[in-house]
Amino acid sequence: MRKKGQVSVEFLIVLALLFGLLLFSLAVFAERNSGYIYSRERHEAGLLASGLARTINSIHLAGSGAETRVLLGKKGIDFNAAVLGNAVVVEWRDNYVDAALLTGDVTAGPLELGGFANVRNVNGSVVIENP
Secondary structure: OHHHHHHHHHHHHHHHHHHHHHHHHHHHHHHHHHHHHHHHHHHHHHHHHHHHHHHHHHHHHHOOOOEEEEEOOOOOOOOEEEEEOOEEEEEEOOEEEEEEOOOOOEEEOOOOOOOEEEEEEEOOEEEEEOO
16 A cells, blocks of 8 residues: 555656646746747837838938838837937837937828828928828
8 A cells, every 4th residue: 555655646746846847947938938029029110110210311312392102010019100309219118219310300290000101301391191
């Protein structure tokens, strides 16, 4: 009888150790995954900010009458984009990324991400409008 009881206790100890190892592995994986998600969001926000800034700068340099359309990011991503002074600022959660502009003379209404926006130069002032 003692032999069977000892085997059961040893089995439970090994099972508890394996379960502890599984929990530790899941915790490490979750931490790495959240770091990856933050990096991906930061990269996508940076692409959005630099793309919009590049378009605004190109239209400004092209002069009065220049016009184009730009895609404002992807749908489903919770970014807020705005033109503040001489920078395009993209915010998400408690973070932000910005990109420099050559001009501060930019008029932009609320930018709806996930769609196109018209960007044009009207007498030296860059105007951004959602269609």
